[in-house]
Each structure stands twice: as C-alpha cells, then as structure tokens.
Amino acid sequence: MQIIINGEKRTINDDTTIAGLLKELKIDSQRVAVELNMSIIDKADYSRTILKDSDKLEIVSFIGGGASWTIN
Amino acid sequence: MDDKLIIAGIEFKSRLWVGTGKYKNFEETKKAVEASGADVVTVAVRRVNITDRNKENLLDYIDPKKYKILPNTAGCYTAEDAIRTARLARTAGVSDMVKLEVIGDEKTLFPDNEALLEAAKVLVKEGFIVFPYTNDDPIMARKLQDIGCAAVMPLAAPIGSGLGIRNPYNIKIILETVKIPVVVDAGVGTASDAAIAMELGCDAVLMNTGIAGAKDPIKMAEAMKYAILAGRLAYKAGRMPMKLYASASSPLEGKIGG
Numbered sequence: 001m002q003i004i005i006n007g008e009k010r011t012i013n014d015d016t017t018i019a020g021l022l023k024e025l026k027i028d029s030q031r032v033a034v035e036l037n038m039s040i041i042d043k044a045d046y047s048r049t050i051l052k053d054s055d056k057l058e059i060v061s062f063i064g065g066g067a068s069w070t071i072n
Numbered sequence: 073m074d075d076k077l078i079i080a081g082i083e084f085k086s087r088l089w090v091g092t093g094k095y096k097n098f099e100e101t102k103k104a105v106e107a108s109g110a111d112v113v114t115v116a117v118r119r120v121n122i123t124d125r126n127k128e129n130l131l132d133y134i135d136p137k138k139y140k141i142l143p144n145t146a147g148c149y150t151a152e153d154a155i156r157t158a159r160l161a162r163t164a165g166v167s168d169m170v171k172l173e174v175i176g177d178e179k180t181l182f183p184d185n186e187a188l189l190e191a192a193k194v195l196v197k198e199g200f201i202v203f204p205y206t207n208d209d210p211i212m213a214r215k216l217q218d219i220g221c222a223a224v225m226p227l228a229a230p231i232g233s234g235l236g237i238r239n240p241y242n243i244k245i246i247l248e249t250v251k252i253p254v255v256v257d258a259g260v261g262t263a264s265d266a267a268i269a270m271e272l273g274c275d276a277v278l279m280n281t282g283i284a285g286a287k288d289p290i291k292m293a294e295a296m297k298y299a300i301l302a303g304r305l306a307y308k309a310g311r312m313p314m315k316l317y318a319s320a321s322s323p324l325e326g327k328i329g330g
Contacts, residue, residue: 033163065116
C-alpha cells in the first residue's frame with residue numbers, strides 16, 4: 001500500500017506500525033514528532049498505531065534556526 | 073553577582089540566548105554556542121529527510137541535557153501553522169517552551185500581530201510557555217502579557233539585519249509597560265548593540281545572525297557574552313546623568329603655579 005510521508009509517496013507493507021516505519025527509516029523516535037492525518041501521535045502509541053492506505057504522515061525534528069531568516 | 077533570570081519558574085544561567093542557524097556546519101555551531109556561554113538555544117522544526125538518513129542531527133552537537141532547547145515556529149505565516157508547529161515541537165522536544173513567530177511579510181519578516189495574539193492565546197491555554205516574537209510596540213507587548221505569555225520578545229531591528237537597537241525609546245516604554253521579562257530578539261549586529269539592550273534594562277537578548285554572520289563567529293560569540301554581562305552590570309550600577317558641559321574630575325586645589 002501507499003502512504004505519503006513528508007509530502008512524498010512511499011510504498012510500505014500492510015500492517016506496518018509507526019514504530020515499525022521509523023525503524024525501517026532508521027529514525028530515532030525520541031528525536032522526532034509524528035503527525036498522522038493532521039493529528040499528533042503520542043510516542044507511547046507508535047507501536048500500536050497501524051498505518052492505512054493513503055495515510056498522510058509528517059515526521060519532523062529540530063534543525064538549526066534562530067528566526068525566520070536564519071534557517072539553514 | 074546574584075542576578076538570576078527566572079521565567080515561568082525556570083532559571084536561566086545566561087542572559088544571552090542564541091540561535092543555531094546560518095553556521096557553516098554543526099561543529100562551528102557547537103563552538104560558537106559554547107563560546108557564547110548561552111544556555112538557551114533556539115532551533116527550528118522541519119521535516120526529517122527520509123531519503124538521506126546519513127545527515128547529522130543538530131542535537132548530536134547541542135546536548136539537550138546541557139542546553140535549554142527553545143523551538144521556534146519560524147517560517148509560519150498563519151496562526152494555524154504556528155500552533156501546529158508548536159505542538160509538533162513539544163512532542164519532539166523536552167519542554168513546553170516555544171518561541172512563537174507568526175510572520176506577516178517575507179521581505180521584512182515583521183510579525184503579524186493579530187495572528188500572533190490568536191496563536192499565543194491557544195498555546196497558553198494548552199500549557200505552553202510562550203515567548204512571542206513581536207515588534208517594538210508597547211501596546212502589543214501589554215496584550216501578550218495579559219493573555220499569559222511568559223515574556224515578550226520585541227525585535228530591535230528586522231531579523232538578520234544587524235541594524236542594532238533602532239528604537240531604544242520604544243524598548244524602554246515596553247520595559248515600563250509590562251511586568252513580564254523583556255527579551256530583545258533580532259537585529260543585534262555587534263557587541264555594543266547587545267550592551268545597549270541590556271543597559272536599557274532588558275532581561276536577556278536572543279541573537280543568531282549577529283554571531284553566525286560575523287567573520288569569526290566564535291570570537292563574536294565570546295564578545296557577545298561579555299557585552300551582555302557588561303550591559304547588565306552597567307544597568308544595575310545605574311549610569312551617571314548626562315551633562316552638556318564638562319565637569320572636572322581632578323581637583324583644582326594644589327595645582328602647580330597657582
């Protein structure tokens with residue numbers, strides 16, 4: 001099935017959880033926030049949230065920045 | 073000198089707060105942050121690069137256990153976007169602090185005050201410790217105080233401009249208008265600008281380009297550290313009154329040939 005991660009289409013296996021996806025993408029779950037279809041998912045729910053076809057995910061973390069002008 | 077800065081129950085070790093944008097690399101960022109003596113470090117919230125996972129993470133260099141990470145909502149042009157970004161930042165981070173920016177215009181990066189106030193109201197209700205980036209308007213500062221912001225962060229000059237404190241009188245009026253801490257945010261170009269902000273009585277200064285944009289950012293970071301300390305000390309000392317004419321500082325009594 002296909003989902004959209006950070007605006008890009010990606011094919012994943014059925015029954016993939018958020019925790020499983022983060023592991024597959026080699027992303028440290030402690031340092032990110034995940035939004036599923038515009039709702040933020042609690043870290044505690046990553047392992048029990050199963051992704052569905054056409055889900056929209058946003059995975060964000062911190063980058064260097066001071067204010068709007070100064071983003072790397 | 074017992075001169076602690078406490079905001080929303082949090083003790084801040086330094087009155088210099090620094091951003092982490094515009095540096096050549098993370099190594100330089102780390103060295104500049106260390107040289108500045110800052111313990112508040114601002115960061116932006118952005119999408120993780122899922123195709124290139126070898127990219128280094130800023131937090132490998134700036135230890136969240138050592139520094140207070142202050143996420144910003146830089147690049148947000150609506151209250152909704154800023155609220156969404158703040159919520160994501162809280163989930164990704166370790167604290168409820170957020171430097172709230174709602175930008176009104178790409179060219180000036182001046183804040184959209186109406187949207188800022190709207191976003192601040194929502195976030196304060198959700199338990200965020202809100203540090204709003206605002207213009208140097210005392211009325212706006214009062215409104216932000218009244219809805220429960222932890223501090224106000226008036227700009228000294230446009231973000232990244234390095235023009236210094238463009239309107240010290242407004243900053244002074246803001247200081248007299250609000251009871252919450254005032255942190256000058258944006259516009260500081262060199263050490264004397266930072267000292268002026270502190271001499272006016274501001275509680276802290278947040279800067280990024282003033283350090284990162286210097287030829288030698290690490291040296292400038294150190295210069296800023298001393299400027300903040302000197303400015304604060306001068307404020308506490310209370311400057312002498314200005315006079316139009318000279319007033320001799322050496323006694324005339326005992327002068328030779330008299």
